[in-house]
Amino acid sequence: xxxxxxxxxxxxxxxxxxxxxxxxxxxxxxxxxxxxxxxxxxxxxxxxxxxxxxxxxxxxxxxxxxxxxxxxxxxxxxxxxxxxxxxxxxxxxxxxxxxxxxxxxxxxxxxxxxxxxxxxxxxxxxxxxxxxxxxxxxxxx
Amino acid sequence: xxxxxxxxxxxxxxxxxxxxxxxxxxxxxxxxxxxxxxxxxxxxxxxxxxxxxxxxxxxxxxxxxxxxxxxxxxxxxxxxxxxxxxxxxxxxxxxxxxxxxxxxxxxxxxxxxxxxxxxxxxxxxxxxxxxxxxxxxxxxx
DNA sequence: GCCATTTACTTCGAGGCTCGAAGCACCTTG
DNA sequence: CAAGGTGCTTCGAGCCTCGAAGTAAATGGC
Numbered sequence: 001x002x003x004x005x006x007x008x009x010x011x012x013x014x015x016x017x018x019x020x021x022x023x024x025x026x027x028x029x030x031x032x033x034x035x036x037x038x039x040x041x042x043x044x045x046x047x048x049x050x051x052x053x054x055x056x057x058x059x060x061x062x063x064x065x066x067x068x069x070x071x072x073x074x075x076x077x078x079x080x081x082x083x084x085x086x087x088x089x090x091x092x093x094x095x096x097x098x099x100x101x102x103x104x105x106x107x108x109x110x111x112x113x114x115x116x117x118x119x120x121x122x123x124x125x126x127x128x129x130x131x132x133x134x135x136x137x138x139x140x141x
Numbered sequence: 142x143x144x145x146x147x148x149x150x151x152x153x154x155x156x157x158x159x160x161x162x163x164x165x166x167x168x169x170x171x172x173x174x175x176x177x178x179x180x181x182x183x184x185x186x187x188x189x190x191x192x193x194x195x196x197x198x199x200x201x202x203x204x205x206x207x208x209x210x211x212x213x214x215x216x217x218x219x220x221x222x223x224x225x226x227x228x229x230x231x232x233x234x235x236x237x238x239x240x241x242x243x244x245x246x247x248x249x250x251x252x253x254x255x256x257x258x259x260x261x262x263x264x265x266x267x268x269x270x271x272x273x274x275x276x277x278x279x280x281x282x
Numbered sequence: 283g284c285c286a287t288t289t290a291c292t293t294c295g296a297g298g299c300t301c302g303a304a305g306c307a308c309c310t311t312g
Numbered sequence: 313c314a315a316g317g318t319g320c321t322t323c324g325a326g327c328c329t330c331g332a333a334g335t336a337a338a339t340g341g342c
Contacts, residue, residue, distance in 0.1 A: 002249065002250060002253060003253070003266070005263065005266040005267060005270050006253050006256070006258060006259060006261075006266055007249070007253060008270045008273075008274065009258050009261075009266055009269045009270050009273060010161070010252060010253055010256045010258055011183075012270070012273035012274060012276075012277055013154060013157055013158055013161075013256075013258070013273065014158055014161075014180070015277060016154055016273065016276065016277065017154060017155055017158040018201070018202045019202060019280065020151070020155075021202070022202040034298070034299090036298080036299065036300095039155075042152075052319080052320095053319070053320060053321095054318090054319065054320085060159070061159045061160060061162070061163040062299095062300075062301090063300080063301065063302085064319075064320060064321080065300080065301065065302080065303095065320090065321075065322080065323090066299075066300050066301070067320090068320070068321055068322080069298095069299075069300080069321095070299085072321095073298095088308080088309075088318090088319080089307085089308060089309085090307065090308045090309065090318065090319045090320070091308095091318095091319060091320080092319080092320065092321095108143065108148070109143060111151060112143060112144070112147050112148060112151055115147075115151045115154075116276050116277065116279070116280035117147060117150050117151055117154070117276060118147060119276070119279055119280060120147075120150075120276060122146065124272060124275075124276075125144070125146040125147055125150055126146060127268075127272065128150045128272055128273075129146050129149045129150050129153070131265060131268065131269055131272075132149075132150060132153035132154065132157065132269075133149065133153055134265075135153075135157065135257050135258060135260070135261060135265075136153055136156060136157065136257065138257070138260055139160065139257030139260060175327070175328090177327080177328065177329095193290080193291095194290070194291060194292095195289090195290065195291085203328095203329075203330090204329080204330065204331090205290075205291060205292080206291090206292075206293080206294090206329080206330065206331080206332095207328075207329050207330070208291090209291070209292055209293080210292095210327095210328075210329080211328085213292095214327095229289090229290080229337080229338070230336085230337055230338085231289065231290045231291070231336065231337045231338065232289095232290060232291080232337090233290080233291065233292095283342100284341100284342085285340105285341090285342090286339100286340090286341085286342105287338100287339080287340080287341100288337105288338080288339070288340090289336100289337085289338070289339090290335105290336085290337080290338095291334105291335085291336085291337100292333105292334085292335080292336100293332105293333085293334080293335100294331105294332085294333085294334100295330105295331095295332090296329105296330090296331090297328105297329085297330085298327105298328080298329075298330100299326105299327080299328070299329095300325105300326085300327080300328095301324100301325090301326085301327100302323105302324095302325090303322105303323085303324090304321105304322085304323085305320105305321085305322080305323100306319105306320085306321080306322100307318100307319085307320085307321105308317105308318080308319080308320100309316105309317080309318070309319095310315100310316085310317075310318090311314100311315085311316080311317090312313100312314090312315085312316100
């Protein structure tokens with residue numbers, strides 16, 4: 001009752017993720033980052049309004065205490081500052097510092113270059129992007 | 142210098158993995174598994190000769206001590222037994238027990254059903270499988 | 283055949299990640 | 313204004329991961 005095609009796709013998805021993680025762990029250390037902090041940094045787009053803790057936790061599929069822990073690491077490293085949302089004074093937002101923007105740029109660049117997808121032709125990438133985004137949209141909660 | 146298409150693909154791949162992990166953690170607990178032990182179990186194909194610790198560690202992108210720890214959990218739960226490779230008596234192999242085969246089947250089934258890819262049309266799956274396997278092969282070490 | 287080296291694995295200890303429970307501050311509803 | 317809900321943090325426990333060190337077996341040089 002298991003679809004071999006589905007199994008192949010899911011396995012490939014997992015393996016591509018793990019392979020990238022494996023390749024990237026060492027170089028990230030030189031930026032003072034772990035995989036968890038790098039992903040959190042990636043999730044803070046400097047060109048958009050700073051996200052609240054709740055929004056960030058949603059993006060990273062983790063819960064509030066975990067996110068608090070990770071953001072603390074970024075704050076300790078001077079990459080992020082906590083702000084207060086004036087519209088809802090309960091909410092804290094994560095704001096990138098100048099150094100945060102710089103390190104984020106380097107971390108994302110590293111993640112992309114080390115990914116097996118980096119060797120794809122533009123045509124393949126276009127195709128993959130379309131298919132994967134479609135799957136993501138369709139499974140949106 | 143960052144390719145938006147590449148970024149989109151890498152991000153989608155990561156997100157699909159994390160979303161699956163998130164959905165699957167609770168149900169796996171009912172099988173007595175964590176994500177780490179489930180992945181290890183998945184990596185032991187009952188229809189192939191039992192893999193050595195070294196081979197398993199390679200498949201899971203982890204190092205030897207980590208794998209030892211994870212396999213110990215599977216042994217403690219009665220899902221795996223350690224054997225000795227007669228061709229190289231240094232090497233230990235991971236052999237699924239009867240219960241191991243049963244739980245593995247259920248765990249893999251769960252992983253596939255909960256994956257966002259489960260909602261794909263056969264045509265999409267075929268397409269994705271082809272593209273992703275190609276990326277994997279091309280980046281093989 | 284013997285000893286040094288290499289390989290496969292395990293144990294141990296430290297540190298990072300993740301989570302539930304509990305508590306605080308603020309918002310919202312009546 | 314009171315009661316309940318929401319957003320976040322702290323705390324403690326458990327799991328995951330890794331490097332260092334140690335054991336057993338295979339390999340290579342002599």
